[in-house]
Amino acid sequence: MSTYKAINLVKHNEGAIGPELFEVVEKTVPEPADGEFLVRQTYMSLDPAMMGWMTSDTDSYIPRVELGDVMRSSGIGEVIASNHADFAVGDQVMGMFGWQEMALTDGAGVNKVDKNLPPEMALSVFALPGLTATQGLYGYGHPKAGETLVVSGAAGSVGSIVGQLAKADGLRVIGVVGSDEKADWIVNDLGFDGAVNYKTDELGAKLDELAPEGIDVYFENTGGPIQNYVFERMNAHGRIVVCGMIADYTSANPSPGPNWMRIIKKRLSIQGFTMPDYRHKTRELHAKLTPYVQNGQIKYRAHVLEGLESAMSGLGLFLTGENKGKLMVKL
Structure with missing residues:
Protein backbone atom coordinates (compact mmCIF):
# COMPACT_ATOMS: atom_id res chain seq x y z
CA MET A 1 0.00 0.00 0.00
CA SER A 2 1.47 3.34 -1.05
CA THR A 3 1.91 6.13 1.47
CA TYR A 4 2.93 9.78 1.54
CA LYS A 5 4.09 12.21 4.22
CA ALA A 6 2.11 15.05 5.76
CA ILE A 7 2.81 17.46 8.61
CA ASN A 8 0.15 18.14 11.23
CA LEU A 9 -0.01 21.06 13.65
CA VAL A 10 0.07 19.64 17.20
CA LYS A 11 0.72 22.77 19.30
CA HIS A 12 -0.48 26.32 18.83
CA ASN A 13 2.03 29.10 18.29
CA GLU A 14 2.22 31.08 21.51
CA GLY A 15 5.39 33.02 20.76
CA ALA A 16 7.89 30.49 19.42
CA ILE A 17 8.06 28.96 15.94
CA GLY A 18 9.82 25.66 15.42
CA PRO A 19 9.58 21.90 14.75
CA GLU A 20 8.12 21.31 18.21
CA LEU A 21 4.77 22.62 16.94
CA PHE A 22 4.45 19.90 14.30
CA GLU A 23 4.28 16.17 13.76
CA VAL A 24 5.25 14.25 10.62
CA VAL A 25 2.75 11.51 9.76
CA GLU A 26 2.38 8.85 7.07
CA LYS A 27 -0.89 8.64 5.16
CA THR A 28 -2.26 6.14 2.69
CA VAL A 29 -2.49 7.41 -0.87
CA PRO A 30 -6.24 7.80 -1.56
CA GLU A 31 -8.23 6.92 -4.66
CA PRO A 32 -10.20 9.86 -6.08
CA ALA A 33 -13.99 9.47 -5.94
CA ASP A 34 -16.28 10.94 -8.58
CA GLY A 35 -15.61 14.68 -8.83
CA GLU A 36 -12.19 14.44 -7.14
CA PHE A 37 -8.57 14.37 -8.24
CA LEU A 38 -5.21 13.71 -6.63
CA VAL A 39 -2.33 16.20 -6.75
CA ARG A 40 1.34 15.48 -6.17
CA GLN A 41 2.78 18.73 -4.84
CA THR A 42 6.06 19.92 -6.31
CA TYR A 43 6.45 23.22 -4.42
CA MET A 44 4.85 24.46 -1.21
CA SER A 45 4.61 28.14 -0.24
CA LEU A 46 5.69 29.48 3.16
CA ASP A 47 4.08 32.80 4.13
CA PRO A 48 4.20 35.07 7.20
CA ALA A 49 0.42 34.80 7.58
CA MET A 50 0.88 31.18 8.64
CA MET A 51 2.09 32.34 12.04
CA GLY A 52 -1.33 33.85 12.66
CA TRP A 53 -3.14 30.74 11.44
CA MET A 54 -1.20 28.65 13.98
CA THR A 55 -2.28 30.54 17.10
CA SER A 56 -5.19 29.72 19.41
CA ASP A 57 -6.92 32.93 18.31
CA THR A 58 -10.47 32.35 17.06
CA ASP A 59 -11.17 36.01 16.27
CA SER A 60 -9.37 36.43 12.97
CA TYR A 61 -9.99 36.82 9.25
CA ILE A 62 -9.60 33.09 8.58
CA PRO A 63 -10.22 30.05 10.82
CA ARG A 64 -7.15 28.87 12.71
CA VAL A 65 -5.55 25.53 11.89
CA GLU A 66 -6.91 23.08 14.41
CA LEU A 67 -4.58 20.79 16.34
CA GLY A 68 -4.17 17.47 14.56
CA ASP A 69 -4.95 18.96 11.14
CA VAL A 70 -2.53 19.19 8.24
CA MET A 71 -0.79 22.57 8.34
CA ARG A 72 -2.41 24.98 5.88
CA SER A 73 -0.47 26.34 2.89
CA SER A 74 -0.78 27.02 -0.79
CA GLY A 75 1.22 25.08 -3.31
CA ILE A 76 1.64 23.95 -6.88
CA GLY A 77 1.69 20.44 -8.25
CA GLU A 78 0.66 17.95 -10.89
CA VAL A 79 -2.59 16.02 -11.18
CA ILE A 80 -1.68 12.31 -11.00
CA ALA A 81 -5.16 10.75 -10.84
CA SER A 82 -8.52 12.26 -11.70
CA ASN A 83 -12.24 11.55 -11.70
CA HIS A 84 -13.01 15.24 -12.24
CA ALA A 85 -14.33 16.48 -15.59
CA ASP A 86 -12.32 19.73 -15.49
CA PHE A 87 -8.93 18.41 -14.36
CA ALA A 88 -6.89 15.85 -16.28
CA VAL A 89 -3.83 13.82 -15.37
CA GLY A 90 -0.77 15.94 -16.15
CA ASP A 91 -2.38 19.32 -15.45
CA GLN A 92 -0.27 21.73 -13.41
CA VAL A 93 -2.46 23.22 -10.68
CA MET A 94 -2.26 25.65 -7.77
CA GLY A 95 -4.33 25.61 -4.60
CA MET A 96 -4.41 25.33 -0.82
CA PHE A 97 -2.93 21.85 -0.60
CA GLY A 98 -1.33 22.02 2.85
CA TRP A 99 1.95 20.68 4.17
CA GLN A 100 1.79 17.31 2.47
CA GLU A 101 3.28 15.53 -0.49
CA MET A 102 -0.14 14.70 -1.97
CA ALA A 103 -3.57 16.28 -1.71
CA LEU A 104 -7.02 14.97 -2.60
CA THR A 105 -9.38 17.73 -3.73
CA ASP A 106 -12.74 18.36 -5.37
CA GLY A 107 -11.27 21.33 -7.22
CA ALA A 108 -12.68 24.10 -5.00
CA GLY A 109 -10.18 26.96 -5.02
CA VAL A 110 -7.84 25.12 -7.39
CA ASN A 111 -6.62 26.82 -10.57
CA LYS A 112 -4.82 25.42 -13.57
CA VAL A 113 -1.38 26.88 -14.26
CA ASP A 114 0.31 27.00 -17.67
CA LYS A 115 2.80 24.14 -17.80
CA ASN A 116 5.34 26.50 -19.37
CA LEU A 117 5.28 28.71 -16.26
CA PRO A 118 8.06 27.65 -13.88
CA PRO A 119 6.67 26.68 -10.45
CA GLU A 120 9.03 29.09 -8.67
CA MET A 121 7.74 31.99 -10.75
CA ALA A 122 4.13 30.88 -10.31
CA LEU A 123 4.44 30.93 -6.50
CA SER A 124 6.60 34.06 -6.38
CA VAL A 125 4.56 36.26 -8.69
CA PHE A 126 1.17 34.89 -9.67
CA ALA A 127 0.18 33.25 -6.37
CA ASP A 277 -11.70 38.54 0.94
CA TYR A 278 -10.65 38.87 -2.69
CA ARG A 279 -10.23 35.33 -3.98
CA HIS A 280 -13.11 36.02 -6.36
CA LYS A 281 -10.98 38.71 -8.03
CA THR A 282 -8.10 36.37 -8.93
CA ARG A 283 -8.62 36.62 -12.70
CA GLU A 284 -9.05 40.38 -12.56
CA LEU A 285 -5.90 40.81 -10.48
CA HIS A 286 -3.92 38.52 -12.79
CA ALA A 287 -5.09 40.60 -15.74
CA LYS A 288 -3.80 43.74 -14.00
CA LEU A 289 -0.47 42.18 -13.03
CA THR A 290 0.39 40.23 -16.18
CA PRO A 291 1.32 43.18 -18.48
CA TYR A 292 3.92 44.37 -15.95
CA VAL A 293 5.43 40.87 -15.94
CA GLN A 294 5.36 40.62 -19.73
CA ASN A 295 7.08 44.01 -20.00
CA GLY A 296 9.92 42.85 -17.78
CA GLN A 297 8.97 45.25 -14.98
CA ILE A 298 8.59 42.56 -12.29
CA LYS A 299 11.61 40.61 -11.09
CA TYR A 300 11.63 38.06 -8.30
CA ARG A 301 13.91 35.74 -6.44
CA ALA A 302 12.95 32.52 -4.71
CA HIS A 303 14.43 31.19 -1.47
CA VAL A 304 13.96 27.44 -1.90
CA LEU A 305 14.19 24.94 0.95
CA GLU A 306 14.52 21.24 0.15
CA GLY A 307 12.14 18.57 1.41
CA LEU A 308 8.78 18.63 3.20
CA GLU A 309 10.23 18.60 6.72
CA SER A 310 12.30 21.75 6.07
CA ALA A 311 9.05 23.72 6.42
CA MET A 312 9.00 23.12 10.19
CA SER A 313 12.10 25.21 10.80
CA GLY A 314 11.82 27.31 7.65
CA LEU A 315 9.05 29.50 9.04
CA GLY A 316 11.50 30.90 11.57
CA LEU A 317 13.38 32.65 8.76
CA PHE A 318 10.61 35.24 8.64
CA LEU A 319 11.38 36.24 12.23
CA THR A 320 15.14 36.52 11.71
CA GLY A 321 14.93 38.15 8.29
CA GLU A 322 17.26 35.53 6.82
CA ASN A 323 14.91 34.66 3.96
CA LYS A 324 15.85 36.20 0.64
CA GLY A 325 12.90 36.41 -1.70
CA LYS A 326 9.80 34.24 -1.84
CA LEU A 327 10.18 31.44 0.69
CA MET A 328 9.06 28.02 -0.52
CA VAL A 329 9.73 24.31 -0.14
CA LYS A 330 10.63 22.02 -3.02
CA LEU A 331 9.20 18.54 -2.54
Whole structure:
Protein backbone atom coordinates (compact mmCIF):
# COMPACT_ATOMS: atom_id res chain seq x y z
CA MET A 1 0.00 0.00 0.00
CA SER A 2 1.47 3.34 -1.05
CA THR A 3 1.91 6.13 1.47
CA TYR A 4 2.93 9.78 1.54
CA LYS A 5 4.09 12.21 4.22
CA ALA A 6 2.11 15.05 5.76
CA ILE A 7 2.81 17.46 8.61
CA ASN A 8 0.15 18.14 11.23
CA LEU A 9 -0.01 21.06 13.65
CA VAL A 10 0.07 19.64 17.20
CA LYS A 11 0.72 22.77 19.30
CA HIS A 12 -0.48 26.32 18.83
CA ASN A 13 2.03 29.10 18.29
CA GLU A 14 2.22 31.08 21.51
CA GLY A 15 5.39 33.02 20.76
CA ALA A 16 7.89 30.49 19.42
CA ILE A 17 8.06 28.96 15.94
CA GLY A 18 9.82 25.66 15.42
CA PRO A 19 9.58 21.90 14.75
CA GLU A 20 8.12 21.31 18.21
CA LEU A 21 4.77 22.62 16.94
CA PHE A 22 4.45 19.90 14.30
CA GLU A 23 4.28 16.17 13.76
CA VAL A 24 5.25 14.25 10.62
CA VAL A 25 2.75 11.51 9.76
CA GLU A 26 2.38 8.85 7.07
CA LYS A 27 -0.89 8.64 5.16
CA THR A 28 -2.26 6.14 2.69
CA VAL A 29 -2.49 7.41 -0.87
CA PRO A 30 -6.24 7.80 -1.56
CA GLU A 31 -8.23 6.92 -4.66
CA PRO A 32 -10.20 9.86 -6.08
CA ALA A 33 -13.99 9.47 -5.94
CA ASP A 34 -16.28 10.94 -8.58
CA GLY A 35 -15.61 14.68 -8.83
CA GLU A 36 -12.19 14.44 -7.14
CA PHE A 37 -8.57 14.37 -8.24
CA LEU A 38 -5.21 13.71 -6.63
CA VAL A 39 -2.33 16.20 -6.75
CA ARG A 40 1.34 15.48 -6.17
CA GLN A 41 2.78 18.73 -4.84
CA THR A 42 6.06 19.92 -6.31
CA TYR A 43 6.45 23.22 -4.42
CA MET A 44 4.85 24.46 -1.21
CA SER A 45 4.61 28.14 -0.24
CA LEU A 46 5.69 29.48 3.16
CA ASP A 47 4.08 32.80 4.13
CA PRO A 48 4.20 35.07 7.20
CA ALA A 49 0.42 34.80 7.58
CA MET A 50 0.88 31.18 8.64
CA MET A 51 2.09 32.34 12.04
CA GLY A 52 -1.33 33.85 12.66
CA TRP A 53 -3.14 30.74 11.44
CA MET A 54 -1.20 28.65 13.98
CA THR A 55 -2.28 30.54 17.10
CA SER A 56 -5.19 29.72 19.41
CA ASP A 57 -6.92 32.93 18.31
CA THR A 58 -10.47 32.35 17.06
CA ASP A 59 -11.17 36.01 16.27
CA SER A 60 -9.37 36.43 12.97
CA TYR A 61 -9.99 36.82 9.25
CA ILE A 62 -9.60 33.09 8.58
CA PRO A 63 -10.22 30.05 10.82
CA ARG A 64 -7.15 28.87 12.71
CA VAL A 65 -5.55 25.53 11.89
CA GLU A 66 -6.91 23.08 14.41
CA LEU A 67 -4.58 20.79 16.34
CA GLY A 68 -4.17 17.47 14.56
CA ASP A 69 -4.95 18.96 11.14
CA VAL A 70 -2.53 19.19 8.24
CA MET A 71 -0.79 22.57 8.34
CA ARG A 72 -2.41 24.98 5.88
CA SER A 73 -0.47 26.34 2.89
CA SER A 74 -0.78 27.02 -0.79
CA GLY A 75 1.22 25.08 -3.31
CA ILE A 76 1.64 23.95 -6.88
CA GLY A 77 1.69 20.44 -8.25
CA GLU A 78 0.66 17.95 -10.89
CA VAL A 79 -2.59 16.02 -11.18
CA ILE A 80 -1.68 12.31 -11.00
CA ALA A 81 -5.16 10.75 -10.84
CA SER A 82 -8.52 12.26 -11.70
CA ASN A 83 -12.24 11.55 -11.70
CA HIS A 84 -13.01 15.24 -12.24
CA ALA A 85 -14.33 16.48 -15.59
CA ASP A 86 -12.32 19.73 -15.49
CA PHE A 87 -8.93 18.41 -14.36
CA ALA A 88 -6.89 15.85 -16.28
CA VAL A 89 -3.83 13.82 -15.37
CA GLY A 90 -0.77 15.94 -16.15
CA ASP A 91 -2.38 19.32 -15.45
CA GLN A 92 -0.27 21.73 -13.41
CA VAL A 93 -2.46 23.22 -10.68
CA MET A 94 -2.26 25.65 -7.77
CA GLY A 95 -4.33 25.61 -4.60
CA MET A 96 -4.41 25.33 -0.82
CA PHE A 97 -2.93 21.85 -0.60
CA GLY A 98 -1.33 22.02 2.85
CA TRP A 99 1.95 20.68 4.17
CA GLN A 100 1.79 17.31 2.47
CA GLU A 101 3.28 15.53 -0.49
CA MET A 102 -0.14 14.70 -1.97
CA ALA A 103 -3.57 16.28 -1.71
CA LEU A 104 -7.02 14.97 -2.60
CA THR A 105 -9.38 17.73 -3.73
CA ASP A 106 -12.74 18.36 -5.37
CA GLY A 107 -11.27 21.33 -7.22
CA ALA A 108 -12.68 24.10 -5.00
CA GLY A 109 -10.18 26.96 -5.02
CA VAL A 110 -7.84 25.12 -7.39
CA ASN A 111 -6.62 26.82 -10.57
CA LYS A 112 -4.82 25.42 -13.57
CA VAL A 113 -1.38 26.88 -14.26
CA ASP A 114 0.31 27.00 -17.67
CA LYS A 115 2.80 24.14 -17.80
CA ASN A 116 5.34 26.50 -19.37
CA LEU A 117 5.28 28.71 -16.26
CA PRO A 118 8.06 27.65 -13.88
CA PRO A 119 6.67 26.68 -10.45
CA GLU A 120 9.03 29.09 -8.67
CA MET A 121 7.74 31.99 -10.75
CA ALA A 122 4.13 30.88 -10.31
CA LEU A 123 4.44 30.93 -6.50
CA SER A 124 6.60 34.06 -6.38
CA VAL A 125 4.56 36.26 -8.69
CA PHE A 126 1.17 34.89 -9.67
CA ALA A 127 0.18 33.25 -6.37
CA LEU A 128 -0.51 34.99 -3.07
CA PRO A 129 2.37 37.54 -3.28
CA GLY A 130 1.34 39.05 -6.60
CA LEU A 131 -2.37 38.97 -5.82
CA THR A 132 -1.80 40.61 -2.43
CA ALA A 133 0.51 43.29 -3.84
CA THR A 134 -1.85 44.14 -6.69
CA GLN A 135 -5.04 44.26 -4.62
CA GLY A 136 -3.43 46.23 -1.80
CA LEU A 137 -1.62 48.76 -3.94
CA TYR A 138 -4.38 49.52 -6.43
CA GLY A 139 -7.40 48.72 -4.29
CA TYR A 140 -6.34 50.91 -1.37
CA GLY A 141 -3.05 52.66 -2.13
CA HIS A 142 -4.37 54.46 -5.22
CA PRO A 143 -0.86 55.31 -6.46
CA LYS A 144 -0.33 58.37 -8.66
CA ALA A 145 2.71 59.21 -10.76
CA GLY A 146 5.00 61.64 -8.99
CA GLU A 147 4.01 60.53 -5.48
CA THR A 148 6.31 58.91 -2.93
CA LEU A 149 5.63 55.39 -1.68
CA VAL A 150 7.33 53.63 1.22
CA VAL A 151 6.97 49.85 1.54
CA SER A 152 8.21 47.83 4.52
CA GLY A 153 9.40 44.28 4.03
CA ALA A 154 10.53 45.58 0.66
CA ALA A 155 12.76 42.62 -0.19
CA GLY A 156 9.99 40.15 0.63
CA SER A 157 7.66 38.50 -1.83
CA VAL A 158 4.82 41.05 -1.47
CA GLY A 159 6.87 44.18 -0.78
CA SER A 160 9.18 43.69 -3.74
CA ILE A 161 6.24 43.45 -6.14
CA VAL A 162 4.48 46.46 -4.58
CA GLY A 163 7.61 48.55 -5.07
CA GLN A 164 8.16 47.45 -8.65
CA LEU A 165 4.55 48.10 -9.63
CA ALA A 166 4.69 51.58 -8.09
CA LYS A 167 8.02 52.32 -9.76
CA ALA A 168 6.61 51.24 -13.13
CA ASP A 169 3.72 53.65 -12.56
CA GLY A 170 6.05 56.60 -12.06
CA LEU A 171 6.22 56.87 -8.25
CA ARG A 172 9.29 57.51 -6.14
CA VAL A 173 9.75 54.24 -4.20
CA ILE A 174 11.55 53.76 -0.89
CA GLY A 175 11.94 50.27 0.56
CA VAL A 176 12.48 49.31 4.19
CA VAL A 177 14.70 46.24 4.64
CA GLY A 178 16.78 44.54 7.30
CA SER A 179 20.20 44.14 5.67
CA ASP A 180 22.61 45.92 3.36
CA GLU A 181 22.38 42.99 0.93
CA LYS A 182 18.62 43.42 0.65
CA ALA A 183 19.04 47.19 0.29
CA ASP A 184 21.46 46.63 -2.58
CA TRP A 185 19.07 44.19 -4.26
CA ILE A 186 15.99 46.41 -4.22
CA VAL A 187 17.91 49.49 -5.38
CA ASN A 188 20.32 48.04 -7.93
CA ASP A 189 18.31 45.08 -9.24
CA LEU A 190 14.69 46.15 -8.77
CA GLY A 191 15.15 49.86 -9.38
CA PHE A 192 13.87 51.32 -6.11
CA ASP A 193 14.91 54.93 -5.52
CA GLY A 194 16.27 54.25 -2.05
CA ALA A 195 16.38 51.86 0.87
CA VAL A 196 16.20 52.17 4.65
CA ASN A 197 17.97 49.51 6.72
CA TYR A 198 15.85 49.51 9.87
CA LYS A 199 18.59 47.71 11.80
CA THR A 200 21.40 50.17 11.18
CA ASP A 201 20.09 53.46 9.81
CA GLU A 202 18.95 56.43 11.86
CA LEU A 203 15.35 56.00 10.73
CA GLY A 204 14.04 59.54 10.87
CA ALA A 205 17.10 61.07 9.25
CA LYS A 206 17.17 58.45 6.51
CA LEU A 207 13.51 58.96 5.66
CA ASP A 208 14.04 62.74 5.55
CA GLU A 209 16.94 62.21 3.16
CA LEU A 210 15.09 59.81 0.85
CA ALA A 211 11.60 61.37 1.04
CA PRO A 212 12.22 65.11 1.57
CA GLU A 213 8.73 66.00 0.34
CA GLY A 214 6.98 63.55 2.63
CA ILE A 215 5.22 60.26 1.99
CA ASP A 216 1.96 59.75 0.10
CA VAL A 217 1.50 55.98 0.28
CA TYR A 218 2.75 53.58 2.95
CA PHE A 219 2.42 49.83 2.32
CA GLU A 220 2.88 48.19 5.72
CA ASN A 221 4.09 44.58 5.82
CA THR A 222 6.07 44.40 9.04
CA GLY A 223 5.22 46.87 11.79
CA GLY A 224 8.06 47.68 14.17
CA PRO A 225 9.66 51.07 14.95
CA ILE A 226 9.74 52.23 11.32
CA GLN A 227 5.94 52.50 11.37
CA ASN A 228 5.88 55.56 13.62
CA TYR A 229 8.61 57.32 11.66
CA VAL A 230 6.72 56.86 8.41
CA PHE A 231 3.40 57.84 10.00
CA GLU A 232 4.83 61.14 11.20
CA ARG A 233 5.95 61.96 7.65
CA MET A 234 2.70 61.18 5.82
CA ASN A 235 1.42 63.93 3.56
CA ALA A 236 -2.13 65.26 3.57
CA HIS A 237 -4.60 62.75 2.13
CA GLY A 238 -1.99 60.01 2.34
CA ARG A 239 -2.99 56.35 2.18
CA ILE A 240 -1.71 53.62 4.49
CA VAL A 241 -2.29 50.01 3.43
CA VAL A 242 -1.86 47.57 6.33
CA CYS A 243 -1.06 44.13 4.94
CA GLY A 244 1.12 42.53 7.63
CA MET A 245 2.62 43.09 11.08
CA ILE A 246 5.26 40.41 11.34
CA ALA A 247 7.03 42.27 14.15
CA ASP A 248 4.02 41.53 16.36
CA TYR A 249 2.99 38.06 15.15
CA THR A 250 4.76 36.29 18.01
CA SER A 251 4.69 39.11 20.55
CA ALA A 252 2.75 38.76 23.79
CA ASN A 253 2.49 42.56 23.96
CA PRO A 254 2.11 44.11 20.49
CA SER A 255 3.49 47.63 20.19
CA PRO A 256 0.95 50.47 20.45
CA GLY A 257 -0.11 52.23 17.29
CA PRO A 258 0.62 55.88 16.47
CA ASN A 259 -1.42 58.79 17.81
CA TRP A 260 -4.67 59.26 15.87
CA MET A 261 -4.43 63.06 15.90
CA ARG A 262 -2.31 62.94 12.76
CA ILE A 263 -5.05 60.98 11.00
CA ILE A 264 -7.29 64.00 11.50
CA LYS A 265 -4.69 66.66 10.75
CA LYS A 266 -3.49 64.97 7.54
CA ARG A 267 -6.84 63.37 6.59
CA LEU A 268 -5.20 59.99 6.24
CA SER A 269 -6.88 56.85 4.97
CA ILE A 270 -5.81 53.63 6.70
CA GLN A 271 -7.03 50.27 5.44
CA GLY A 272 -6.28 46.78 6.66
CA PHE A 273 -6.91 43.93 4.24
CA THR A 274 -6.33 40.22 3.67
CA MET A 275 -6.52 38.29 0.42
CA PRO A 276 -9.17 35.72 1.41
CA ASP A 277 -11.70 38.54 0.94
CA TYR A 278 -10.65 38.87 -2.69
CA ARG A 279 -10.23 35.33 -3.98
CA HIS A 280 -13.11 36.02 -6.36
CA LYS A 281 -10.98 38.71 -8.03
CA THR A 282 -8.10 36.37 -8.93
CA ARG A 283 -8.62 36.62 -12.70
CA GLU A 284 -9.05 40.38 -12.56
CA LEU A 285 -5.90 40.81 -10.48
CA HIS A 286 -3.92 38.52 -12.79
CA ALA A 287 -5.09 40.60 -15.74
CA LYS A 288 -3.80 43.74 -14.00
CA LEU A 289 -0.47 42.18 -13.03
CA THR A 290 0.39 40.23 -16.18
CA PRO A 291 1.32 43.18 -18.48
CA TYR A 292 3.92 44.37 -15.95
CA VAL A 293 5.43 40.87 -15.94
CA GLN A 294 5.36 40.62 -19.73
CA ASN A 295 7.08 44.01 -20.00
CA GLY A 296 9.92 42.85 -17.78
CA GLN A 297 8.97 45.25 -14.98
CA ILE A 298 8.59 42.56 -12.29
CA LYS A 299 11.61 40.61 -11.09
CA TYR A 300 11.63 38.06 -8.30
CA ARG A 301 13.91 35.74 -6.44
CA ALA A 302 12.95 32.52 -4.71
CA HIS A 303 14.43 31.19 -1.47
CA VAL A 304 13.96 27.44 -1.90
CA LEU A 305 14.19 24.94 0.95
CA GLU A 306 14.52 21.24 0.15
CA GLY A 307 12.14 18.57 1.41
CA LEU A 308 8.78 18.63 3.20
CA GLU A 309 10.23 18.60 6.72
CA SER A 310 12.30 21.75 6.07
CA ALA A 311 9.05 23.72 6.42
CA MET A 312 9.00 23.12 10.19
CA SER A 313 12.10 25.21 10.80
CA GLY A 314 11.82 27.31 7.65
CA LEU A 315 9.05 29.50 9.04
CA GLY A 316 11.50 30.90 11.57
CA LEU A 317 13.38 32.65 8.76
CA PHE A 318 10.61 35.24 8.64
CA LEU A 319 11.38 36.24 12.23
CA THR A 320 15.14 36.52 11.71
CA GLY A 321 14.93 38.15 8.29
CA GLU A 322 17.26 35.53 6.82
CA ASN A 323 14.91 34.66 3.96
CA LYS A 324 15.85 36.20 0.64
CA GLY A 325 12.90 36.41 -1.70
CA LYS A 326 9.80 34.24 -1.84
CA LEU A 327 10.18 31.44 0.69
CA MET A 328 9.06 28.02 -0.52
CA VAL A 329 9.73 24.31 -0.14
CA LYS A 330 10.63 22.02 -3.02
CA LEU A 331 9.20 18.54 -2.54
